[in-house]
Amino acid sequence: xxKGSRSLFTILAVGAALTTVAVLYANRAAQRDDTKNYRVGYxxxxxxKEVPHGPQTLFLYRHPDSNLLxxxxxxxxxxxxxxxxELGTNGLAxxxxxxxxxNQKDWSAEKLDRIEAQGVDxxxxxxxxxxxxxxxxxxxxxxxxxxxxxSGNEKETRHIDGQLPGFREFLSSVSFTxxxxxxxxx
Numbered sequence: 001x002x003k004g005s006r007s008l009f010t011i012l013a014v015g016a017a018l019t020t021v022a023v024l025y026a027n028r029a030a031q032r033d034d035t036k037n038y039r040v041g042y043x044x045x046x047x048x049k050e051v052p053h054g055p056q057t058l059f060l061y062r063h064p065d066s067n068l069l070x071x072x073x074x075x076x077x078x079x080x081x082x083x084x085x086e087l088g089t090n091g092l093a094x095x096x097x098x099x100x101x102x103n104q105k106d107w108s109a110e111k112l113d114r115i116e117a118q119g120v121d122x123x124x125x126x127x128x129x130x131x132x133x134x135x136x137x138x139x140x141x142x143x144x145x146x147x148x149x150x151s152g153n154e155k156e157t158r159h160i161d162g163q164l165p166g167f168r169e170f171l172s173s174v175s176f177t178x179x180x181x182x183x184x185x186x
Contacts, residue, residue: 034082036142038119038176040074045170058146066159068152070167077143078181089114089140093123096136100127115168119176120146124168133157135167141176148174 044050044061048070053060058072077083087095093111100109112124115137122137134151150167152160 034085034142035080036144037076037078037179037181038141038144039179040072040144040146041118041175041177042072042170043173044070063159063163066152066163067156068150068159068163070148070150070170072146072148075145075147076181079143082143087140087145089121089123089138092138092140092145093125096125096138104129106130113168115171117172117174117176120174122146122148122171122174128157131157133160135160135164137167137171139171139174139176144176146174146176 040058042059044059047064048061049064051060051062053071056073058074059070060072061070062068063070097109097111100107107127107129109125109127112126112135115122115124117139120139120141122139125136125138127134127136131154132151134149137148139146139148148171150160150163
């Protein structure tokens, strides 16, 4: 091999190695974003009244005039991987619709619109059966999932559509702020 060829080969090899390192670093950085957790910020305005709820529920409010319920639940995985990357906002919404159609034959399910919030987007799903309507919003970012629902039974269901603009406004005000849940264990 000639001296000039060796130099060109060395330059190309070093360039390829640097490119590989840059790609691996970028992929790892993307993975880290996918594994982050977020603190959920929200504020429910009057006339909604907070009501007692279980430990799996982040918040539960009842509207005093319509008796509709506004419920939120958050799930967070503390891990350096995202165990279900396919279950982002759209994937989770699609799964919810598919499972409803497969396992709850008396329910209908359809996607509504997407709501942009602060640090996360929500996909709305409307499910109904006789005497019950549930509008569910799924928001997923990294390893944090927030599920918010607006629901009513029997005579309350007639108020759902009237509350949808306020529900959308509430969702758009929800914030996801990066947090480090691992600090709890240090």
